[in-house]
């Protein structure tokens with residue numbers, strides 16, 4: 465079976481974990497700080513704050529920006545549920561804007577119609593490893609004086625016009641095992657704003673400014689030194705991992721037939737967290753079956769958009785129609801693209817897809 469995702473762990477990660485275990489400093493400590501500094505450098509920002517997950521990185525960022533009840537945050541519905549749920553945690557309302565059919569990212573041409581006097585922030589989700597159209601989004605952010613929180617949970621190292629995602633406003637990343645780099649579980653907030661970074665650190669640690677004095681409501685959203693040790697070693701390998709993903713994606717895009725391969729807009733560097741094709745003619749689910757029978761793992765990200773999830777429909781009363789989002793949910797399929805693929809694996813994937821689509 466060729467898996468859809470495969471964490472790439474080496475001797476370096478194992479050694480780093482053992483060093484932490486031997487050091488006796490298991491909770492948030494010096495390895496977290498080193499990892500934060502290295503991550504900030506990779507992202508081209510001054511500060512990074514490590515958290516326990518991508519979800520808590522989003523939640524902490526929204527809270528620290530003061531977003532809460534009666535505020536609205538514009539985002540995409542074609543995403544993992546955490547993007548929108550993190551907005552709900554603060555008491556604010558996620559407002560969904562439809563996607564661009566070619567990139568699967570939020571369509572900037574449709575954002576302005578969703579802005580009103582309750583809109584506090586825009587949360588573009590750089591889906592599958594591809595940056596959103598940050599030129600158009602930054603124009604709107606400036607014009608309407610909005611906060612920008614990038615959900616870069618799937619896009620470590622991706623760029624827009626040479627600038628890393630996560631460096632346009634407040635950046636948030638996930639370090640879950642299927643991501644382009646991992647710390648097993650973990651997250652990261654990136655920012656150029658020193659005061660903001662400091663406030664995030666306080667929220668991460670139960671709102672504690674001075675030991676056992678709590679002026680704010682915070683959480684335990686810390687990362688452990690064990691996780692940071694893994695993450696830091698993975699970060700060193702991120703350029704190699706991303707290059708391998710790009711090579712694999714280039715092979716797939718060159719040889720696949722009968723499906724719509726990913727678009728890379730001019731000026732964007734795609735890091736292919738997922739290699740997602742569109743399967744026309746209602747054949748997607750039958751193709752999944754065919755791939756399974758041929759030992760090829762694949763995945764649908766995401767079969768149900770957030771605004772159509774039961775909780776959003778039944779408990780929150782969302783009634784929106786987002787045509788491109790809903791069409792994408794019915795047609796997309798992600799194929800393996802991870803750095804662990806061999807040339808023979810890539811040939812098998814292409815062979816199985818082309819055979820089915822030609823039939």
Ligand SMILES: Cc1ncc(COP(=O)(O)O)c(C=O)c1O
Nearest residue numbers: 517518519544546547617638640
């Ligand atoms: C787009 C997006 N946002 C947020 C998250 C949440 O990250 P985590 O699973 O680390 O909490 C993920 C992770 O899967 C994601 O893909």
